[in-house]
């Protein structure tokens with residue numbers, strides 16, 4: 001039976017089907033090729049990035065090995081004066097001050113951690129013997145609620161570049177192994193100016209030993225236009241040095257209470273003779289409210305020091321007790 005035009009199968013020009021199929025096949029082929037090229041480009045970029053990261057870590061580790069050799073020379077009584085001096089100055093220029101630049105998100109809010117906008121001269125919580133001791137204590141006696149068991153600095157490690165972690169460990173090693181003179185430490189570049197006049201010691205890690213404490217105080221004494229916040233838990237390393245040398249005018253000594261949710265009345269008794277601030281962490285908002293409303297604690301909003309006006313870094317004329325709600329785990 002004949003099919004009328006427009007009924008049944010539509011009329012097609014001979015060869016059109018074939019052309020369409022060919023075009024489709026070509027398009028698919030082009031798309032596949034494009035995808036393959038994109039995937040190859042991405043894989044290449046990833047390879048290059050991991051190679052760069054590998055080299056960065058290798059360089060950072062080499063630098064630490066070099067620092068260890070320089071420390072030996074700096075402390076060697078038989079080394080010549082010039083060799084010693086050169087070693088000590090090289091070590092100072094190996095110290096890394098982290099600049100936490102102010103960056104904003106698309107809503108105009110400040111990005112980054114609490115100390116966005118100011119530098120920090122860090123140690124290293126993972127390799128610090130005191131921090132390790134406190135972490136072990138926290139694991140053995142969970143009922144004590146020792147904050148070091150859920151250390152912010154250790155938790156932040158996953159986001160922190162491997163090279164930064166190596167640099168932090170190197171800082172702690174250098175500052176705890178060689179006692180520098182004030183003149184030598186005056187050469188340490190700290191990226192502060194009138195718009196960012198504060199610097200935090202040890203955002204990561206604690207004061208390792210008395211040599212470390214002495215060096216930090218000398219850095220403060222030779223950078224008198226910068227206000228430093230020295231957070232510590234290791235009183236055994238800090239207090240003998242403060243007893244001998246006193247607290248520089250431009251340093252705020254901030255004792256960080258090792259236990260979470262201690263009663264405010266107990267915390268009030270923890271301020272040592274050199275402390276300007278006592279910083280305590282609580283598990284709940286109610287506990288923070290109680291410390292603030294009933295015991296005169298200052299609330300740390302825990303968001304950004306720049307928004308709070310760098311209260312911890314400024315003289316208050318009395319010991320300030322600061323309460324913060326625990327972050328993270």
Ligand code: SF4
Pocket residue numbers: 114299300301302303304305306308309310311312313322
């Ligand atoms: S009280 Fe202010 S300055 Fe101190 S840690 Fe909290 S936000 Fe930073």
